[in-house]
Amino acid sequence: xxxxxxWGIDPRHPLPTERGGSARSGRLPTSVMLASPLVAWEVTPTxxxxxxxxxxxxxTTYLGTSVGLLAIDRxxxxxxxxxxxxxxxxxxxxxxxxxxxxxxxxxxxxxxPGGTVRYRVTLGSAARASPLVxxxxxxxxxxxxxxxxxxxxxxxxxxxxxxxxxxLSAPTLAASGRLAVASGAVLxxxxxxxxxxxxxxxxxxxxxGAVARRDDGALVVLTAEGxxxxxxxxxxxxxxxxxxxxxxxxxxxxxxxxxxxxxxxxSTGIVCLGPGGVVRWTFASDAPFYGVVSVDREGRxxxxxxxxxxxxxxxxxxxxxxxxxxxxEAGGVALDGERLVVATDRPSVLSLLPTP
Numbered sequence: 550x551x552x553x554x555x556w557g558i559d560p561r562h563p564l565p566t567e568r569g570g571s572a573r574s575g576r577l578p579t580s581v582m583l584a585s586p587l588v589a590w591e592v593t594p595t596x597x598x599x600x601x602x603x604x605x606x607x608x609t610t611y612l613g614t615s616v617g618l619l620a621i622d623r624x625x626x627x628x629x630x631x632x633x634x635x636x637x638x639x640x641x642x643x644x645x646x647x648x649x650x651x652x653x654x655x656x657x658x659x660x661x662p663g664g665t666v667r668y669r670v671t672l673g674s675a676a677r678a679s680p681l682v683x684x685x686x687x688x689x690x691x692x693x694x695x696x697x698x699x700x701x702x703x704x705x706x707x708x709x710x711x712x713x714x715x716x717l718s719a720p721t722l723a724a725s726g727r728l729a730v731a732s733g734a735v736l737x738x739x740x741x742x743x744x745x746x747x748x749x750x751x752x753x754x755x756x757x758g759a760v761a762r763r764d765d766g767a768l769v770v771l772t773a774e775g776x777x778x779x780x781x782x783x784x785x786x787x788x789x790x791x792x793x794x795x796x797x798x799x800x801x802x803x804x805x806x807x808x809x810x811x812x813x814x815x816s817t818g819i820v821c822l823g824p825g826g827v828v829r830w831t832f833a834s835d836a837p838f839y840g841v842v843s844v845d846r847e848g849r850x851x852x853x854x855x856x857x858x859x860x861x862x863x864x865x866x867x868x869x870x871x872x873x874x875x876x877x878e879a880g881g882v883a884l885d886g887e888r889l890v891v892a893t894d895r896p897s898v899l900s901l902l903p904t905p
Contacts, residue, residue: 559644561606564883567639567679568801569843571722572762575803575811577884581845581861585870586889586901590625599892600679601639603648604883609662610890611640611648612898618650618660623885625900629664638719639679639881643702644686651676651690657704668704678719678759681728683741689728691717697730697739708744712737719759724766725782731756731770738784748784758801758841769810771802777810777822790826793817797839805848805864813838819850821866830866843882851882851889859891874899 559565568575600613608623613636620628634652641649647667648660657676658669674694681689686702695717699707715733723729727747728739736750754772761769767787768780775795779788794816802812808824818833819842836856843851848864857876861869876893883890889901 559606559642559646562642563604563606563885565603565605565642566682567601567603567641567719567881568759568761568841571681571683572804573719573721573759573801574761574763575801575841575843576805577843577845577851577882579845579884579886580847581849581851581884581889582887582901582903583869584904585872587904589888589900589902591900592621592625592627592898594619594896594898595630596635597896598894599896599898600636601881602883602890602892602898603640603642604885604890605642605646605662607662608885608888610883610898610900611642612892613638613640613650617652618648618658618664620648620662620664621898623900631660631664631666633658633660633666633669638676641680641682641688643682643688644684649680649682649688651680657688657690657700659702659704670700670704672698673709677717681720681722683722689720689741691720691730695732697728697737697744699741699744707742710739710744710746712739712746715755718756721760721762721768723762723768723782727782729760729762729768731760734772736760736768736770736780736784738782750780750784750786752778752786753789754778757796757798761802761804763804763808764806765808769802769804771796771800771812773798775814777802777812777826788826790822792820792822799840801841803842803844803850805844806846807848809844809848809864811842811844811850813840813842813852815839819852819862819866821850832862832866832868834860841881845884853893857893857895872901 596614617633674692714735718731754774850862
């Protein structure tokens with residue numbers, strides 16, 4: 550049997566998977582710079598919507614593109630672009646340093662760090678969201694046909710189950726070791742070994758983004774109707790907070806170390822709720838925020854608005870700096886030590902460093 554840990558990947562990887570790790574908390578491991586940074590390098594991928602970034606312990610950035618898997622080394626040189634097919638979800642790192650990638654053509658592949666395909670299989674449907682990698686190297690995927698599959702490290706199937714309710718979220722590892730997946734307005738908890746459904750819970754609204762896991766083990770779900778739903782690992786709703794406006798389907802919240810919950814609300818701005826659901830602060834802007842929000846280890850907020858400005862706020866919601874990116878959306882951000890890596894739909898991938 551596999552051993553399922555809260556962090557199944559080498560913790561020296563700054564960002565091994567989408568949303569920062571198996572908790573999908575949107576929390577990055579180091580501190581973002583306090584002033585507008587310098588651009589160390591910029592790379593233009595072949596895709597208008599690069600998926601990622603993820604970053605390994607060597608500082609290599611990996612992204613999905615319309616061609617396949619793109620690898621950029623720490624100096625900004627393209628290490629390889631592997632034509633495995635168009636990729637619509639962020640890749641993920643495996644425990645041995647290999648990269649897992651899923652394509653729109655229903656193929657999934659395990660790729661060595663040098664760009665060689667180790668394993669490749671075709672599934673019954675394409676992946677909808679970024680995979681979850683477990684400590685034994687197995688991979689859990691939410692597919693477009695609403696099935697949840699677990700593949701072993703060599704891509705042999707372990708289980709496949711249908712979760713009825715709606716489009717599936719990216720799978721999250723709950724504190725119990727179970728898999729937490731939202732399907733439409735239903736939250737499922739699933740045993741990772743067998744695929745047995747442990748519990749279902751009606752959320753009272755359509756879930757968006759991945760389920761996030763707080764440090765205390767509680768699960769946090771956003772709904773399109775603009776609510777934050779807090780659930781125990783036993784599928785009991787303990788709290789429900791209103792954000793005062795509907796949310797964008799591509800959004801995702803970030804959980805700070807002190808329990809704060811940060812969400813982009815298109816009609817309002819960036820909203821920060823304390824652990825008890827009380828609004829701590831709101832950051833309004835002359836352009837709305839639609840996409841994902843990330844926080845650093847101090848609770849500073851990193852996001853991008855619809856005018857293409859990379860925006861960094863301190864933990865109290867005060868603007869620290871902005872940078873014009875001429876993009877509509879950030880594919881994602883990663884912190885690698887002092888370095889901030891940003892992928893946008895311009896398309897571009899930037900490595901930003903603090904100003905001396």
